[in-house]
Amino acid sequence: MLGTAGMSRPRWRGDPESLLLVEDDAGDALLVEELLADSDIRTELTWVRSLAEAQEWLAGARLMPGCILLDLHLPDADGVTAVTRILNAAPSTAVVVLTGRAEGEAGLAAVAAGAQDYLVKGALESELFGRAIRYAVQRKQVEQTAADLQAGRLRAQENARLERGLLPTPLLHTDDLTIAARYEPGRAQALLGGDFYDVVQTPDGTVRAVIGDVSGHGAAEAALGVCLRVAWRTAVLCGTEGSDLAELLEKITVAERADSPVFVTFTSLTLPPDRRSLRVVRAGHPGLLIRSRGEVELVEPPGGPALGLGLGTVGWPETELPLPDEAEVVMFTDGLFEGRTGPGRERLGEDGLCELAAGEACAGLGPQDFVDALVDGAELAAADYGGLADDVAVVSVGWRKPR
Known part of the structure; x- marks a missing residue:
């Protein structure tokens, strides 16, 4: 399913250009689409029903989505395993997991595994939903920038050691x-x-x-x-x-x-x-x-x-x-x-x-x-x-x- 949310409004700096929803329940997928429509996020939504379908879509994508909404209970993966596999497929993308009301510990475990945040189904409102996505995208960008800077420092230090050794x-x-x-x-x-x-x-x-x-x-x-x-x-x-x-x-x-x-x-x-x-x-x-x-x-x-x-x-x-x-x-x-x-x-x-x-x-x-x-x-x-x-x-x- 392809759709748009808030495309008539100007894009905010923190809005992801595209969002991938990995959700096997059609009702929950419709809820996410409605929340996006009611929020002020301007993005393009893509819905897939399984982790395998998500991996296939990501492998063929010209550009990675700015954010992935991931249900923790999919037909072919659940919990931390699902988070790990989706991060392996899209390591630079912010991941926000969707959990049930009684799955707070599962949400925290997902964050510990690399997700940026977790949202509880049935306890969502459009403002909270939009803010969580924006914050997740921005935190991921900061995290990626910090990692790139550290990698650059390490490369510079290694290059300096090599060059000094050549003098x-x-x-x-x-x-x-x-x-x-x-x-x-x-x-x-x-x-x-x-x-x-x-x-x-x-x-x-x-x-x-x-x-x-x-x-x-x-x-x-x-x-x-x-x-x-x-x-x-x-x-x-x-x-x-x-x-x-x-x-x-x-x-x-x-x-x-x-x-x-x-x-x-x-x-x-x-x-x-x-x-x-x-x-x-x-x-x-x-x-x-x-x-x-x-x-x-x-x-x-x-x-x-x-x-x-x-x-x-x-x-x-x-x-x-x-x-x-x-x-x-x-x-x-x-x-x-x-x-x-x-x-x-x-x-x-x-x-x-x-x-x-x-x-x-x-x-x-x-x-x-x-x-x-x-x-x-x-x-x-x-x-x-x-x-x-x-x-x-x-x-x-x-x-x-x-x-």
Whole structure:
């Protein structure tokens, strides 16, 4: 039986768009229809005579009803069993059970099993009936919202644990190194972006460091960044160096990326145990800063193209540079200097970043304070024009003691 109740009146916020009545008694079904007609609820009523018929109807419904009125005595189910089965078929729908005058305990048991309320047949009036349905629908919505929020919090906590686990822990064998880092993902509510970095010290005392940037900002780019970081660490520990390392990462980029336009820039450093020189391999990545005795220099060694551009084996040269005494090497991704700093298309740029690093706000700071001041200064410069929208990674490698 299909019918409408109060369809000429405006729908209240708490009115269910449709209501399913599961009732085997035609007289009681007619009573429910009359109560709806006399109430101010505007809804569409559907009547089925058994739990099996209700389950079949729900399975084929395009939209679930806002409320189900369920008789506790049906030909094929009764009591708590009926409530459990109907909730399994429509878990997001409010259920109000219909009981006899002497079945108060059965009604309470139904509520304990998941029903929102119970109504006693023969003791109903239209106002009470309509209010019970509205309250049941609203309580179910609040309950569902609370459950969704809790599930969202649990997912967010689990995602945060996973992302924190994917961030690198430097692999060091001596205590005279100073490693400072700052990571700011561009995606809202994320801990991990497409930028990546790592630092490894091999048994002979050589320090290897990498920083890279996967184009794009989604989860797939973040996953590729993690893949490349792990591959880089594995290759370094296996003795791969120089252009061979770049060629390996090129192959992995092409094989693992989800979308062919994605490309990757990176810089890989090798600092020998004597700390007097620095070997650099660059693939389309920005330069690096060298801090020494209060001076800051932007260095841009020769390099090859970004990975994944389809240029074949073009070569990525390894460049050796002298390293000043008490030097600190700072690598960064382009998100640090590409924020807008003016109303046009003015950006901080690498020269502006170098000026910021050499400025008073960063002067004399230790490694971690310097890294934080550099990022905070870049964010402040872009604050009035959208901030730093891209992923940002900064890594500083230095020594605790002078040579």
